[in-house]
Amino acid sequence: MGVGHVALRPASSHVAWRWATPQAQTILATRDLGAILRFYRAVHGLNQTQLGALLGYDKTYVSALELHKRTVDDIGSRRRLCETLHLPAHILGVTDVADADHRAMLQFGESTVRLAEIARQSGHASEAVAELWPLVARLEARAEDGNAEREVLRLLARARVCLGVALGNVLPEERLSTAAHWTAKSLEITEVFEEPGFTSYVLRMHGNELRKARLRGAAVERLSRAAALAPDSDARAAVLPLLARAAGSLGNGPLFDRVMSETDRLLERAEHTSLFNPFALHEIRLRGLIDTERLNLAIRLAESSPAPTTAVAPQWRVIERVTVAHVRLLAQDRGGARESLNTAVQEAVRQRLPHQLQRVVRAAGEGLPEVRGAAEEALNRMRQEMAA
Structure with a gap:
């Protein structure tokens, strides 16, 4: 033209x-x-x-x-x-009133994103979603109007990521593509910044939402890129557990083993977080061993679960209980599986985690009909509340 x-x-x-x-x-x-x-x-x-x-x-x-x-x-x-x-x-x-309002909006937005992330990690993802929706709408309206200053776009990217991840906690499985949609929208912005560390962060969050939406090949690709761009050990430690989960769900045993080996080496050097800690990594290894058809190793590993610490996010306790129950059922330990799943249902209801209730339903299967029924009933109540 x-x-x-x-x-x-x-x-x-x-x-x-x-x-x-x-x-x-x-x-x-x-x-x-x-x-x-x-x-x-x-x-x-x-x-x-x-x-x-x-x-x-x-x-x-x-x-x-x-x-x-x-x-x-x-x-x-x-x-x-x-x-x-x-x-x-x-x-x-x-320097006028409009510019001052702009600065105040940025400060408010930074605080909102920070507090929403704390709420999500504390098991209050629905509250995080409620806080983030109006902020994202306001920032997107500003950007669409052409006011695309660097600090506004960075805040918008972070808010979209946080919204997507929070939605990934509260939505049922059939709607998890919505969470991946929001994290993907942040990738549009990272191209502008040309900052490897920032791009790695967004790719990490987006890749994990793709995995949850069962787009496993795309998840491995995004998470592998995130690991390659990670600027230091702490950033790489944040990516590797998610890459291991994606590799396991894809059934890629060699990649899963390589990533877990590096993760183990980093445990002594990188800072422990809500994801990167022995308890969370134990669950990731269990699930990966099941997904890569090494049941005997998973059964032996399930007997030595490390104790959760304050670094472990509340939802990870639910995730771990469901995975341990799955292993125990495969080992024909119905009593142990029932106990783990009942605990998982109670916690999933308290934290409003429909995705984990769906995992309970699948894990209980036909062998534990009473647990399956309780999880389905709780899930239906949650869906009705979400639709209201």
Whole structure:
């Protein structure tokens, strides 16, 4: 398409996001209006005449601004330039109520994401979802309106990821693709930032939601990329347990074993978290051994479960109980399986984890009809509440 056919106000939010690239950040930091105008024209494919039409100037005046032969001194004109180019007002030296509100919104958003993540890890994922929905909607509306400053996009990416992961805790299995959808939307933004660590974080979260949605091959691919981009041992330790789970669910025994071996080596060096700790890794190893058809090893391992610590997220206690019950049923230990599953049902109801109730239903099967019935009844109640 020729220059003459380019729209004066491009609609693509991806183009507007160019203000968040490292190159744009360098230009904006100079507060040089001429450089900012040249960058805007380059991104949108505009010549000086077209940019002048957008700003209400003629070509000669745009040229003079770019060559620093003219300046824009009055506050009203600077504010209008910022609004037209979708720049935060302080870039051109305008500090007003709108800019102050913007800063307050960012601070509020950061706090909301942080508190929502704490709520989710504490077993209150539904509360996290309720807090994140309005924040994501507000940030997306701002970005769609062309206000795509770097800090807004970073906050939007994190909020989308947190929303997706929280939804992955509270949605039943048939709706888990919704959680993966939200984490995927954050990947659109990471391309702008060109930061390996940030990209690794988003890929890690998205890959795990893909696994839960049973898109196992895609999950392994995303999580492998996340591990490759991880900038340090702690970041890699955050990825590896999820990659091991995905590899196991895919039935890829060699990959599962390699990842678990590296995870074991990192236990002494990396910080323990709600996922990266001996208790969670024990469950991941159990499930992986079952998925890769090594039942005898899983049965022996189930007898030596490490005690949970304060680092273990509440939902992991439910996850572990279901997996241990599965192993015990395979070992013909119905009594032990019944005890584990009853505990899992009680905790899944308390924490509102429909996905784990569905796992209980599958694990109980035909062999433990009373446990299966209790889990199905609890799951139906939860679905009715969610539909109301």
